[in-house]
Amino acid sequence: MTSSAAGQPQFRLTQPPSKVLHLRNLPWECSEEELIEICKPFGKIVNTKCNVGANRNQAFVEFGDLNQAISMVSYYASSSEPAQIRGKTVYLQYSNRQEIINNKSSGDVPSNVLLVTFEGVEAGDVSIDVLHLVFSAFGFVHKIATFEKTAGFQALVQFSNSETASSARTALDGRSIPRYLLPDHVGTCHLHISFSAHVDLTVKFQSHRSRDYTNPYLPVAPSAMDGTGQYGVGADGKKKEPESNVLLASIENMQYNVTIEVLHTIFSAFGFVQKIAMFEKNAGLQALIQYPDISSAVAALEALEGHCIYEGGYCKLHLSYSRHTDLTVKANNDRSRDYTVPETGLLPMQPSMLGSQPSGPAIPASNVMPQSLLGPQPSGLVMPSANGVGGVVQQQCPPASGNMMSSPIVSGGQVLPNSMYGVPYPPPATQVPIAYGPGGHPHSQPSFSGPPPSFSGAPPAFSGTPPAFSGASPAFSGTTPPFPGPPSTFSGTPSTFSGAMGSVPSSVAFDYSQPTSLQLGRLHQPQVLPPTSGSSVFYM
């Protein structure tokens, strides 16, 4: 088999005509447009393939009709002026193939699944919650799987359809994740987004590496949260208290009024908040926040502990697990509230709404779940607001307030997309349901028991400007919204689960100095749009 020059006409002269022309000696980084420019006069270009060859200075151009290709070749064969691009002579000849097989690098063919590559970060620097937050702005995110490969830290993000995926891609490709959503040590994290070949990811567990937001019954990965729900008992050996679904929060340096709405908003980022009871103790304000599940509480604690609600070290949160498991809330007032009970005048939670519309019409304001914190809408910031009851927060209240953080809260050091993208990329209608705690149904536990904390305290009047927070990451509660969804298992590409557990929410950096406007600018300012890659089909 060594006869190299077997039967193939290898060299030029004998090339039989083809609709496909082979161009060589192209100038460096020759664009598809340039190619088309010189070929167009001879006919319709149906396809191209650029940057071919070791030097990437060759290309193929396919005409719609053979005669067109022939006309071009013969024209230049007898022309005194050689074909040239940027003054450089381009040699052309018939290709030895009859058509261009465009391997669309499989990154350009639209898919509902995006392949996201993070530049400048290590695995784990970008929490899955941050990803969820960011991508949810464009539509309901079904699943996310992160993994590490040679390309670095990557993620697959599954949307309902390729349209939403495309919108996310075009909006985010080449952009960077706001710094404040990333750990301190991370400089910038640029996103490179392409379409994945996957259509449906199979997520086996809800873990720190993968999530299926459509399957409420998916087990939580043993690796993410072990049976006891313990995050590795921190090397710092801090919390020894048994975990609980109820958190005890004490607020230090309470320079500003902290209302129940504020607390509700903050804590809702980690799961459905069933009840809140605030009371005075030791000359300080404390509150008990009840989740339906332990994992939400754990996530909230991990993420929020030690963080301040307001800029400047004000209203610093100290969290611990309460021994309570179910608070007794006798009345809904400024100090205590039971969000599981629909009440007149109050906005009841309606998780069902969430589950029913992946990317459907906007959820009525009254139904916006606290989860909205997690599933931010570019157009609807979640802010603690005066209407607060029921923790229904929907619209952003932009007015920057003196020394208060003007950045939206967050669920996770996460600022809502609003601030990130500012402009309504996705239509507001795309209210996204977010995952919330197991048994997350608000109405699920109307039972009251347990020693009620003592309530006392002055009626807190809402002080106009809703405070913005910066907060911890919306930790994931391990469960998902009540979506009917194909349970599945994840396998395939992403698989490497390395890294420390429990680092997810807590790894988010809080940057209190990041005003919303900055964020806006950041993502909006043209960040050098990626050059129109040229390997796609072109027409005329």
Add this chain to the structure above:
DNA sequence: AGCACA
């Protein structure tokens, strides 16, 4: 300056 799935 010489033919393309990484």
